[in-house]
Amino acid sequence: MSLPSPDPSAQPFDAKGFLKQVSTQSGIYQMYAADGKILYVGKAKNLKSRLGSYFQSGGLAPKTRALVSRIARVDVTITATETEALLLEQNLIKQQRPPYNILLRDDKSYPYIMFTSGDEFPRLAMHRGVKRKGVRYFGPFPNVGAVKSSLSFLQKTFRLRQCEDSVFNNRTRPCLQHQINRCTAPCVGLISREDYAADIRHAEMFLAGKSDTLVKELADLMEAAAGQLEFEQAAGYRDQIAALKRVQAQQIIEGGTADxxxxxxxxxxxxxxxxxxxxxxxxxxxxxxxxxxxxxxxxxxxxxxxxxxxxxxxxxxxxxxxxxxxxxxxxxxxxxxxxxxxxxxxxxxxxxxxxxxxxxxxxxxxxxxxxxxxxxxxxxxxxxQNTLQRFEALQEVLNLSSLPERLECFDISHSHGESTVASCVVFDTSGPLKSDYRRFNIDGVTGGDDYAALEQAIRRRYTRLQKGEGVLPDILLIDGGKGQLRRAEEVLAELAVNDVLTIGVAKGTTRKAGFETLILPDRQGEMTLSGDSPALHLIQHIRDESHRFAITGHKNRRDKTRRTSRLEDIPGVGAKRRRELLRHFGGLQEIRQASVADLAKVPLISKKTAEDIYSALNTE
Structure with a gap:
């Protein structure tokens, strides 16, 4: 929302006279513009001290200066405590929506998952609104998406019905949900009331955060079914265990009870x-x-x-x-x-x-x-933000005669010299041009030598471009300091690439985002842009994208190299330990996805053995 400029004809606010008579008690203050419209609502433990900070001679933030320039009147309300001031402040912000206050728009109620009561085969559903007596609710969930995700998981894993009673009571044959293995078809008697109640209880255990207990119970049921040669039922329990372990692998657990x-x-x-x-x-x-x-x-x-x-x-x-x-x-x-x-x-x-x-x-x-x-x-x-405006800002700060239309950025990624990969990402005035992204597997250089890796990538990239296999960029950005920039300039000079402006992007002394230093070509010096510069935001965006693209390529290459043996080939993991692992996780794929901490929870598996298994089976 844009704000009007202060009225130059309005009388300036007499801050000095106002502060002389304002109270030192706690309360709230309301600032108004010359036209009587509310500007800002604030609270203070000491009104005189807090309001005085707005009218000091220097050191004000841009936000505060813009606010103060428009003040024509300030009203205060005294409260008994700072807590009362806070409550009153929030009520006024909610009612008046002052333009200079930080505003939050989020007034939706929260959804729950419920199991209907009084039914022979309870229904699993989402609920929002007034709760009814006798119905079991789980939640609240932060949004409908979280509820739908949980409902989908419960339906796939425990095969509970979600259909309305009007549909359930009039079915004569199983519906599509049963055919795709997402419902046990209680509507036509394909599951007993006792077995369905067990599935309901397991779903409630999951929603209550008792996944570890549930997995142990399912493991016992799986072994019992297998012992009775009911292999289809045992496979069903195995699939439920595997599904639960996948969910646990995606979540960080703290004792199973933390809110x-x-x-x-x-x-x-x-x-x-x-x-x-x-x-x-x-x-x-x-x-x-x-x-x-x-x-x-x-x-x-x-x-x-x-x-x-x-x-x-x-x-x-x-x-x-x-x-x-x-x-x-x-x-x-x-x-x-x-x-x-x-x-x-x-x-x-x-x-x-x-x-x-x-x-x-x-x-x-x-x-x-x-x-x-x-x-x-x-x-x-x-x-x-408009990418074209960022390009125009970059043109202005670099004092270029024409608008740059194509940027490229290189970055190098490796793990202590292993599986080195270089990335090249491309931006045009519409944003990332992903079809022109390229990765280069770096070979034949000393591990960890970023200069040699960068030289190889640039040489391979621009040799192809010189042969007409692509388009030369207007600006080439190198993620690095003076050394990397000089090496890039040398390679381009050897290849007779003369129409590309090369700039290094160094992290600066604090190594924090917003403090990057631009290393200019031909030893012209350095340049630091302000943290709110659109040109800097463009450079940060392409630099971060090249970093992400390089890391992804490096991980894929490293994982392919490290992929190794199966469970049976791991030293120290014999038949008993393999049995416990499979019993706990349900399958080899789930063991691959488990963390060291998860593996160490399995009986007979020590932390050292868990680390060995993780190294042998896991790609990370």
Missing amino acids: VDVIALQQQGGMACVHILYIRQGRILGSKSHYPKSGISQNWSEDSAELLEAFLSQYYLNHRERSMPRLILLSDAVPGLEALGEAIEQQSGRRLLFQTELRGQRLQWMQLAQKAAHENLSAQLSSK
């Missing part, structure tokens, strides 16, 4: 993404990304704590139906969370704990959330 919200903040290119990972009963039920909105230029990097504080207040105070765990994990430290915790307890009767110092399983959850936030924000930036 946690994991909140990660990522900022890039003037935008912010807050990603929430929902952990219930130790299982990851789903996630959701939020993109806080503001009417001003969003340089969130100035104060990530302010953004997270505003987000947490709106997210947990404005949605009383929201399911709240007792523990919230945060990617950034936020001061003043005591008042927020008290406000939530006062409103919902539930005390929240906030934690930022993480380790073990909780740290792994946070890493998942941070990765998702980063990827979603990158996708949002790519869709929101």
Whole structure:
């Protein structure tokens, strides 16, 4: 949302006179423009101190300067405590939607999974709205997608009915769901009430986070069925075990009982993404990304704590139906969370704990959330910002006579010199041109010699281009410093490629995104762009894409080289251990996908043996 400029004819706000009489008590303040429209709502433990910070002579962030330039009036409301101020602030933000406040739009109720009651063969279904007595509910889930994913898994694994009673009561033959092995057809009596009840109980165990207990029970049933020569039934239990193990491999478990919200903040290119990972009963039920909105230029990097504080207040105070765990994990430290915790307890009767110092399983959850936030924000930036404008900005900062229409970027990836792969990615004014991406398997060079690997890749790439097998770029970006740039320039000179501008992209002294240094060709020096420069965002995008493309190629090459023997060929894994492994996981494919920690949970398998199995069977 764009904001109008301040009215030059309006009288300036008398901040000095206002601050002389304002209270030092806690409360909220409302800032208004000359036309009487609300600009901003804030809270303060000390109103005089907080409001004085807006009118200091220097050091204000761009967001604050833009706000202050439009203030014509400030109203304050005194409250008894800081907690009351926080609650009042959130109510006013929700009602008035001030343009300079961080705004969160998310008011949908949350869905559940339910099992109908009173039926001989209960139905599995999604539910949203008022709960009914006697019905078993599991959840809430973060969104409908998480529910549908869970329902699909339950239907495939336990073959429970999802059809309405009107359909169920009028069937005379099995439907398509039975034919594709997703329902046991209780409607026409193809399964007994006792067996169906067992399937329901197993599904409830899974939803309650008792997967380990369930797997052990299914393993016993599989062995019992096999002992009675009921091999088809044993195979069914085996498939259920395998399905459960696949789900467990995708999730990080903490004792099977943890209820946690994991909140990660990522900022890039003037935008912010807050990603929430929902952990219930130790299982990851789903996630959701939020993109806080503001009417001003969003340089969130100035104060990530302010953004997270505003987000947490709106997210947990404005949605009383929201399911709240007792523990919230945060990617950034936020001061003043005591008042927020008290406000939530006062409103919902539930005390929240906030934690930022993480380790073990909780740290792994946070890493998942941070990765998702980063990827979603990158996708949002790519869709929101016009790539052509970024090219035009690059033309301007490099002082080029014409618009560059094609960029290429090289990167090298290896593991301590093993399976070295070079990538070349291509961007045009429409974005990534993936049909022109190329990878080069590097051979014949000393392992770990990035200079030689880069030289080989560039020579192979531009020898082909010189022969007319492609189009030369306007700008060639090298992910590296002066050494890599000089080597690239030497190769291009040997190949008589003279019309390509070559630039190195070094990480800078802090090695953080936004502080990259551009190494200019022909020893012209270096250039550092501001963190909000569209030209820098374009360079970061293509550099990160070349990095991703190189790593993917390297992993594929390394995995192909490392792929090795089957379970029977692993030293120290005899018949008893193989039996326990297959009993626990259900099949060789599931053993391949298991982590070292999962393998070590199997009886007779020590941590050392688990590491040997993992190395022999797993590609990672």
